[in-house]
Amino acid sequence: MRIVVLVKYVPDATGERSFAADGTVDRAAADGLLSELDEYAIEQALQIADEGDDVEVVAMTLGPDDAADAIKRSLQMGASAGIHINDEAVHGSDSLATSTVLAAAIAKAEPDLVVCGMASTDGAMGVVPAMIAERLGWPGLTFGATLSVSGDTVSIRRDGDVASQTIEASLPAVVSVTDQSGEARYPSMKGILAAKKKPVQHWALADLGVEPAIVGLAAASSTVLETTPRPPKEAGRIVPDSDGAGSAALVDFLSAGKYI
Amino acid sequence: MAEVLVVVEQLDGVVAKPTFELLTLARRLGDPVAVVLGAGADEAASALGQYGAGTVISVQDPAFEEFLVAPKAEALAQVVQSVQPAAVLLTSTLESKEIAARLAVRVGSGLITDATDVRSDGSTTQTVFAGNWSVTAQVRTGVPVITVKANSTAAEAAPVDAAVRELPVTISEASRTARIIKSEPKKASGRPELTEAAIVVSGGRGTGGDFGPVEALADALGAAVGASRAAVDSGWYPHSYQVGQTGKTVSPQLYIAAGISGAIQHRAGMQTSKAIVAINKDPEAPIFALADLGVVGDLHTVLPAVTAEITARKS
Numbered sequence: 339m340r341i342v343v344l345v346k347y348v349p350d351a352t353g354e355r356s357f358a359a360d361g362t363v364d365r366a367a368a369d370g371l372l373s374e375l376d377e378y379a380i381e382q383a384l385q386i387a388d389e390g391d392d393v394e395v396v397a398m399t400l401g402p403d404d405a406a407d408a409i410k411r412s413l414q415m416g417a418s419a420g421i422h423i424n425d426e427a428v429h430g431s432d433s434l435a436t437s438t439v440l441a442a443a444i445a446k447a448e449p450d451l452v453v454c455g456m457a458s459t460d461g462a463m464g465v466v467p468a469m470i471a472e473r474l475g476w477p478g479l480t481f482g483a484t485l486s487v488s489g490d491t492v493s494i495r496r497d498g499d500v501a502s503q504t505i506e507a508s509l510p511a512v513v514s515v516t517d518q519s520g521e522a523r524y525p526s527m528k529g530i531l532a533a534k535k536k537p538v539q540h541w542a543l544a545d546l547g548v549e550p551a552i553v554g555l556a557a558a559s560s561t562v563l564e565t566t567p568r569p570p571k572e573a574g575r576i577v578p579d580s581d582g583a584g585s586a587a588l589v590d591f592l593s594a595g596k597y598i
Numbered sequence: 599m600a601e602v603l604v605v606v607e608q609l610d611g612v613v614a615k616p617t618f619e620l621l622t623l624a625r626r627l628g629d630p631v632a633v634v635l636g637a638g639a640d641e642a643a644s645a646l647g648q649y650g651a652g653t654v655i656s657v658q659d660p661a662f663e664e665f666l667v668a669p670k671a672e673a674l675a676q677v678v679q680s681v682q683p684a685a686v687l688l689t690s691t692l693e694s695k696e697i698a699a700r701l702a703v704r705v706g707s708g709l710i711t712d713a714t715d716v717r718s719d720g721s722t723t724q725t726v727f728a729g730n731w732s733v734t735a736q737v738r739t740g741v742p743v744i745t746v747k748a749n750s751t752a753a754e755a756a757p758v759d760a761a762v763r764e765l766p767v768t769i770s771e772a773s774r775t776a777r778i779i780k781s782e783p784k785k786a787s788g789r790p791e792l793t794e795a796a797i798v799v800s801g802g803r804g805t806g807g808d809f810g811p812v813e814a815l816a817d818a819l820g821a822a823v824g825a826s827r828a829a830v831d832s833g834w835y836p837h838s839y840q841v842g843q844t845g846k847t848v849s850p851q852l853y854i855a856a857g858i859s860g861a862i863q864h865r866a867g868m869q870t871s872k873a874i875v876a877i878n879k880d881p882e883a884p885i886f887a888l889a890d891l892g893v894v895g896d897l898h899t900v901l902p903a904v905t906a907e908i909t910a911r912k913s
Contacts, residue, residue, distance in 0.1 A: 579895025
């Protein structure tokens with residue numbers, strides 16, 4: 339069985355993230371790393387590999403040269419191979435173009451299962467897994483709190499607001515998993531050393547038969563008109579709670595705001 | 599005037615508040631047409647008419663209940679083809695965002711998610727990077743598909759008579775693949791829905807696992823209860839109440855953070871709240887930088903005292 343895990347290289351959420359002049363995410367402003375939410379996807383794929391015979395876990399990323407780090411981290415965690423799709427024409431692609439390229443790459447890689455994180459930590463739309471499923475015509479099992487594969491059946495438990503659902507489909511399928519699915523493993527020293535010898539393929543749009551004209555900033559189906567940093571918040575009132583001063587201040591605040 | 603489709607969030611004909619907010623925004627773009635995917639259109643019609651939906655399109659198919667999302671997206675694509683609207687608005691829930699994503703692929707449209715405002719020219723405002731940036735954007739390809747966060751605007755009534763129209767759809771085999779084999783309903787908390795509530799009281803690591811004081815204050819204020827990821831990961835409160843990057847994004851009039859340090863993960867889910875109050879024992883907690891009022895103290899002392907005072911004033 340072959341599992342493709344989609345991984346994204348994102349600016350560190352604890353750093354100073356900002357936008358470039360063209361309205362795209364400024365990837366030079368903050369250090370980059372593998373999106374934390376994708377680690378849960380890798381973990382779930384590795385658990386399937388740990389339990390099954392002959393399971394190959396391939397980490398796939400779409401991004402510039404730096405995105406190789408996301409593949410590297412995935413290999414260190416235990417993925418067996420990497421695919422890095424890198425093409426200048428992709429810069430500024432929206433979610434629709436991103437899903438077009440990834441769907442084409444998945445079709446070429448011919449996996450039985452695609453596992454994604456629930457969203458990236460930068461764009462955070464959480465729509466690419468569903469778009470890929472729609473484009474491939476494969477079942478989409480999204481926001482799984484659990485993931486299991488048995489024979490050619492995949493199932494997830496989806497922990498929704500009004501119900502907890504169990505969803506089942508036949509492979510091949512696209513799955514996304516949440517941060518409820520279980521803590522991701524850290525790379526071991528052995529894993530870090532082994533990663534250096536693992537194969538990484540490099541694909542460009544031409545390898546996928548995707549026309550450069552339908553991706554990138556110029557082809558984006560929505561356009562960013564303006565980006566504005568949030569004005570710094572005015573310092574609020576800080577009250578130490580001695581002799582009930584804190585609760586009194588809070589009651590006054592609630593009363594003044596007509597919340598009570 | 600052009601018609602604007604509004605996908606209705608409802609249960610048994612009871613319409614959720616964010617749908618009225620969507621209808622209010624839709625009126626800036628054209629004439630709102632409500633779309634009910636599944637049963638409930640007849641029961642929901644008069645409430646939808648109150649907010650300006652002159653037409654309620656009822657779309658029903660058993661596949662909506664049997665399979666995950668894809669059939670609803672396929673049905674909505676057929677509604678879009680039939681109505682040729684100026685835009686499609688949906689609420690930013692997990693399911694509706696996925697419907698929007700699949701719809702955008704099907705009809706070749708641009709997609710904007712998690713908007714906090716939609717203007718008459720179709721441009722939107724989004725809050726990104728954990729609430730630290732504001733982005734204005736506009737769809738320029740196809741029928742704009744826009745999901746809007748709950749509490750983004752105040753719902754304003756504009757009563758019209760709503761006529762219900764059945765629209766038949768065909769669901770293909772390709773959409774019938776992710777089968778819902780089990781669905782266990784969750785017990786309702788009896789409190790306001792987290793993303794819709796005017797006031798949210800959230801608890802974190804500082805509760806030590808006892809959400810009693812948080813719930814008591816929430817009930818005294820008529821508020822929803824939220825929880826930080828630390829509290830959820832510790833098993834102290836269910837995940838569906840998590841506020842933050844991987845949980846709910848809330849934007850209430852008042853957000854009270856009790857025993858929550860204010861990690862970026864949490865701030866991403868509550869930074870756009872109109873007023874923020876923080877109670878924490880640690881004076882260095884990052885949450886205080888966001889707070890309009892910060893109380894440095896033990897929530898186990900502060901919250902019960904506040905709850906008692908509110909209760910006393912009420913009686």
